[in-house]
Amino acid sequence: MTEASSQQVLTRSIEDYLKAIYELEQDGSPAQTSAIAGALDVAAPSVSGMVKRLSEAGLLQHVPYRGVQLTKEGKHAALRMVRRHRIVETYLTTKLGYDWDSVHEEAERLEHAVSDELIERMAMALGNPRYDPHGAPIPAKDGSIETAEYISLADLPVGEVAELRMVSDKDPERLRFIASLGLRPGVSFEVLGRQPFRGPTTIGLSGLPGKEQVIGYELAESLLCLAVEKEVG
Amino acid sequence: MTEASSQQVLTRSIEDYLKAIYELEQDGSPAQTSAIAGALDVAAPSVSGMVKRLSEAGLLQHVPYRGVQLTKEGKHAALRMVRRHRIVETYLTTKLGYDWDSVHEEAERLEHAVSDELIERMAMALGNPRYDPHGAPIPAKDGSIETAEYISLADLPVGEVAELRMVSDKDPERLRFIASLGLRPGVSFEVLGRQPFRGPTTIGLSGLPGKEQVIGYELAESLLCLAVEKEVG
DNA sequence: ACCAAACTTTAGGCAAGCAGAATTCTGCGG
């Protein structure tokens, strides 16, 4: 009965852990205990304990001193939470007038409380959106998720024309600042210049001649973009 | 610091207790331990323990072996939960196509997770409704609530013309059955007859000549109505 | 290869909530 598979008797805490681990794994390497502790703002020993439980439940694999990796089952549960979070964020923004900088906190609580049915009704009411307000892809009901290779603005070559595709939803202040620059997912621009030594990048917003913005290195790192194809034919 | 007033550090459990106690108090008498235990489906000793905590927090007054009564502060907190519950129910029904028999369970979870801001946004989107889908009055933000004297269908005199105003949201099956009879809050009807010995009541739906329904005593007791004023002038 | 820093685990505790058993109180009937 303490075995894997079976029912979803996931506590709120477990849901948080799975989501955090999933997001940490996106960097390619296994999620380390200390990283998980940092993401969830709990002490490292608490993570060790929970990792043991989740490992015994078959939701992840744990290689001591190396890190953890979600199993297929764990990943599925994590993606279910990611879907919930992003659907809720999109719904609150689209239907209830929330700003994109204030939805994260609300979604963080609601994702644990809503039923699968409510999520699907929200998704339906939104026309099954593919991206949340921050440009993050929304996993499908079956757990599939779009994987795209975005380049941070800090890495885009000067001269390139690109489109902002995705930003992190975690920091409301940063989101407000990004919005104040006229940037949001879908906006395209040209990289006009960049100072060396991790200096700021200058961009020109498309369709707004003379509308230039200077963006510091750290912020530029967090703006994920896609180079725009040149006009074809 | 363990005193009354101060911040709302109400746990989910405390919120449930306050709401249950508020509803039990509606019958006039103080809420008894066993009644609270029954309403929340917990054991009596659990209630005793929680009552002690809530009493020490100034949310209710406890007369040992007699029962509890919410303080002004406790009542306010309870009404806040009732508002949340009913706003959520109304929103889900109106905006997301839920049936009135399935909203209760979802609202029961969401009422603990939504922020005050989300509740007010939902209320706004609904045009600040005064009643939920079951006809129950929605407390205002300041904690005021409409008090109406309804009469159960079982107590309405034969010959009376009345309007169904309110039904309990607790039992989905009963709600589905009520709906199948063509009844919902706002529907008016005439009491055509009633059998003695707690027998069934026969009603005729207004505007539907020949549309008669026979309603058992227990069900009739749960249908709260208001006698309709005769045409004036 | 060794040692220190970083990381992980173990051990021991705390708090919230709940339940079962044992005890105490209330109120009613004789």
Next chain:
DNA sequence: CCGCAGAATTCTGCTTGCCTAAAGTTTGGT
């Protein structure tokens, strides 16, 4: 006005989830 049934309370103990402190393991620099 005594005693008993039923209700309420207290006591004890379980579970979840988190913490700190201390002990153990690994890694990397030299």
